[in-house]
Amino acid sequence: MTLQEAIAGYMRYAGIKEMHVAAALIxxxxxxxxxxxxHTRAWVKLMQKNGIKxxxxxxxxxxxxxxxxxxxxxxxxxxxKVLTDDEARxxxxxxxxxxxxxGATGKVNxxxxxxxxxxxxxxxxxxxxxxxxxxxxxxxxVEFADLLSPERVTGNxxxxxxxxxxxxxxxxxxxxxxxxxxxxxxxxxxxxQAGHAAGCFTIAVTTGPISEKELYKAGADIVYPxxxxxxxxxxxxxxx
Numbered sequence: 001m002t003l004q005e006a007i008a009g010y011m012r013y014a015g016i017k018e019m020h021v022a023a024a025l026i027x028x029x030x031x032x033x034x035x036x037x038x039h040t041r042a043w044v045k046l047m048q049k050n051g052i053k054x055x056x057x058x059x060x061x062x063x064x065x066x067x068x069x070x071x072x073x074x075x076x077x078x079x080x081k082v083l084t085d086d087e088a089r090x091x092x093x094x095x096x097x098x099x100x101x102x103g104a105t106g107k108v109n110x111x112x113x114x115x116x117x118x119x120x121x122x123x124x125x126x127x128x129x130x131x132x133x134x135x136x137x138x139x140x141x142v143e144f145a146d147l148l149s150p151e152r153v154t155g156n157x158x159x160x161x162x163x164x165x166x167x168x169x170x171x172x173x174x175x176x177x178x179x180x181x182x183x184x185x186x187x188x189x190x191x192x193q194a195g196h197a198a199g200c201f202t203i204a205v206t207t208g209p210i211s212e213k214e215l216y217k218a219g220a221d222i223v224y225p226x227x228x229x230x231x232x233x234x235x236x237x238x239x240x
Contacts, residue, residue, distance in 0.1 A: 025126050
């Protein structure tokens with residue numbers, strides 16, 4: 001699919017006559033940082049220590065949910081236990097320690113270019129993430145201080161994580177523009193579903209094992225194979 005075809009399809013769906021990008025809503029894990037490989041290892045370790053069978057790949061499919069939602073989901077499915085909020089937060093804290101033990105990961109290749117193109121075009125860049133881990137959230141402030149807007153939405157700010165549209169609707173509210181003037185940059189099906197349900201033009205990038213087909217199936221308006229490919233395409237979208 002070409003960008004022009006994607007834009008035309010979105011305009012029909014959104015019921016708008018012209019496309020104007022006034023804000024960008026940016027996911028974190030797998031978009032800003034190449035953290036998903038360590039998140040999946042930490043999740044598997046937590047589950048195995050609690051007698052819950054799982055695979056690393058399934059946690060790529062949960063990406064975008066809040067950490068406490070994932071804990072509750074897996075404990076209910078795996079051992080039939082319904083956790084309280086406090087229990088889920090405590091277990092998520094353990095997962096966070098396992099994640100830290102694996103060491104820091106780098107940025108996703110090309111993300112600086114994407115954010116710089118948006119910055120130079122005067123488009124606000126607001127992080128919208130399901131993460132609740134301080135170690136990840138603190139890194140955003142340090143490593144993207146000049147490339148991201150100060151506003152952000154985290155897993156601590158919502159009642160319902162992705163695929164519920166609440167996170168991106170909050171991002172739209174922070175941007176102060178209609179959803180039809182916001183683009184979403186995602187890498188996971190649940191995040192794509194959330195962006196689409198919020199009414200935003202939703203861009204997916206295949207930075208992990210999830211296929212282009214699955215991202216389109218989740219509702220992506222267009223899918224790029226890398227952040228560099230997205231950076232190359234952005235001027236065409238922004239200069240409409």
